[in-house]
Amino acid sequence: MTGKRLISWLFLGSQLLISAETIFAAPPKSFEVSDVAASSSCEGKYIILKMDDLRVKENNNLSQSWLAYISKVKELNIKSSMGLIVEEVTKGAAPFNTELMSLHKDERFEVWHHGWDHKRRNLLPKKDNLGEFAGTPYEYQYDHLQKGIVYARDVLGIEFLTVGTPYNKSDETFVKVLHQHPSLKVWLYCQDESFSGLCLKRGPSNHLEDPIGRVSYTSFLTAYASSIHPYLVLQGHPDMWDKESFAQFEKVIGYLKRHKACFVLPSEYYRIRKG
Numbered sequence: 684m685t686g687k688r689l690i691s692w693l694f695l696g697s698q699l700l701i702s703a704e705t706i707f708a709a710p711p712k713s714f715e716v717s718d719v720a721a722s723s724s725c726e727g728k729y730i731i732l733k734m735d736d737l738r739v740k741e742n743n744n745l746s747q748s749w750l751a752y753i754s755k756v757k758e759l760n761i762k763s764s765m766g767l768i769v770e771e772v773t774k775g776a777a778p779f780n781t782e783l784m785s786l787h788k789d790e791r792f793e794v795w796h797h798g799w800d801h802k803r804r805n806l807l808p809k810k811d812n813l814g815e816f817a818g819t820p821y822e823y824q825y826d827h828l829q830k831g832i833v834y835a836r837d838v839l840g841i842e843f844l845t846v847g848t849p850y851n852k853s854d855e856t857f858v859k860v861l862h863q864h865p866s867l868k869v870w871l872y873c874q875d876e877s878f879s880g881l882c883l884k885r886g887p888s889n890h891l892e893d894p895i896g897r898v899s900y901t902s903f904l905t906a907y908a909s910s911i912h913p914y915l916v917l918q919g920h921p922d923m924w925d926k927e928s929f930a931q932f933e934k935v936i937g938y939l940k941r942h943k944a945c946f947v948l949p950s951e952y953y954r955i956r957k958g
Contacts, residue, residue, distance in 0.1 A: 725943070725944075725945035726945075727939070727943035727944040727945065728910065728913060728915050728939075728942075728944050728945070729913060729914040729915070729945050729947050729955070730914070730915055730917065730939055730944045730946050730947070731764060731871075731883065731914060731915070731916045731917070731946075731947060731948070731949055731952060732756075732761070732763040732764060732917055732919070732946070733764055733766070733847060733916050733917060733918045733919070733949075734752065734764065734766065734919050734920070735765075735766045735847070735919070735920050736766060736797065736801070736920055736922060737749070737765050737766060737768060737771065737794070737797070738768055738771050738922070739771045739774050739776045739779045740922070742778060743774075743777065743779055744779050745779060745782055748923070748924050749921050749922055751921075751924075751929065752921035752924070752929075753792075755929065755932070756792070759933070761791070761936060761946040762790075762791045762793075762946045762948050762951075763791070763792055763793075763946075763948075764792070764793040764794075764795055764845065764871075764948050764949050765786070765792060765793070765794055765795070766794075766795050766797030766847050766871075767783065767794050767795065767796065767797055767835065768797050768799070768800065768801045768849075769796065769797075769798070769799050769830070769831035769834050769835055770799050770800045770801075772838055772839065773834070780838070780839060783839055784839050784840060784841070787840065787841045792948070793845060793948040793950055793951075794835075794841055794843075795844070795845035795846060795847060795869075795871070795949065796828070796831050796832065796835070796843040796845065796846040796847070796867065797846075797847055797848075798815045798816070798827065798831065798848065798849040799815065799827035799828075799830055799831045800827070801849040802815055802849075813852045814848060814849050814850045814852030814853070815827055815848065815849045816828075816848045816849070816852065816853045816854070816857040816860075817850075817852035817854045817857070819856070820856070821856050821859065821860065824856055824857055824860045825860050825863065828846075828860055828864060829864070831843070832864065832866070832867075842866065843866070843867060844867065844868045844949070844950040844953070845867065845868065845869040845870075845871060845950060846861070846867045846869070846870055847870070847872060848872075851874075851885070853874050853875070855875075858875045858877060858878065861878060862878075862879065865880075868881060868953045869881045869949040869950060869952070869953050870882055870883065871883055871916060872884065872885045872916065872918070880953070881949075881952065881956055881957065883914065883916050883952075884912065884916075885916065885918075886906070886911060886912060886915070886916075887909050888905050888909040889906040889909070889910070889915070889916070889918075890902045890905070890906055890918075891903050891906065891918060891919050891935065892918070892919055892920065892928075895920060895923070896920050896923030896928075897923070897924075897925075897927075897928055898924065898927075898929075898931035898932045898935065899931060900931045900934045900935055900938075903917070903931075903935045903938075904938075907938075907939075914952060917935075919932075
């Protein structure tokens with residue numbers, strides 16, 4: 684059966700099992716670092732747009748705000764990375780999964796691992812874990828990271844190259860788990876320089892949004908001025924944006940273009956830095 688992949692899933696506890704046959708029209712695409720054209724020369728800063736929390740919303744697809752953001756990225760001729768909460772893929776929302784696969788094939792976008800369920804303060808008995816990868820046991824973290832990688836690869840054909848933890852929280856256990864997954868090349872808002880891949884830090888006073896969910900041009904200017912790296916990773920939550928946030932976002936992009944910034948994907952920047 685050339686050009687088709689037969690697979691579906693059954694969850695038993697935390698285990699992911701193949702149970703029956705469901706036909707997907709296209710085979711998974713292997714997204715290697717070399718697939719994306721990159722330039723090692725940039726007159727301004729390298730800009731990585733880190734947009735969080737891809738979820739199923741209206742009509743079993745992305746929200747209208749997310750779809751508007753994707754359209755805006757295309758209109759402005761820039762690039763953006765987007766963090767997928769992988770459990771959302773299990774909801775059987777065909778339009779959502781199809782949109783993700785379409786984004787994966789578009790070189791203007793990169794979909795990355797933003798956790799399995801994005802939950803915090805949920806682990807019994809104390810419910811004091813600060814995140815999915817902070818304050819949770821090794822087995823729990825390994826299962827959630829691995830499960831997300833496998834599901835994205837086998838259902839969507841997406842090979843994750845980048846990870847960003849929910850709430851940007853992690854601990855020493857996560858670093859150990861991450862070292863067991865060498866396919867993940869980039870850690871967004873990295874908190875441990877022992878990571879063998881590309882450790883992209885947040886930096887001081889780095890807020891595209893202030894408060895969360897509301898883009899602020901003034902806050903961005905502070906982030907840009909305080910950046911000490913040749914790159915700047917800007918985090919946003921397009922699902923929360925209103926008309927004014929989109930207007931502020933366009934103003935931010937205009938500023939960056941005037942200052943000869945280069946918009947790159949995390950995996951693309953990995954190629955630039957690591958060769």
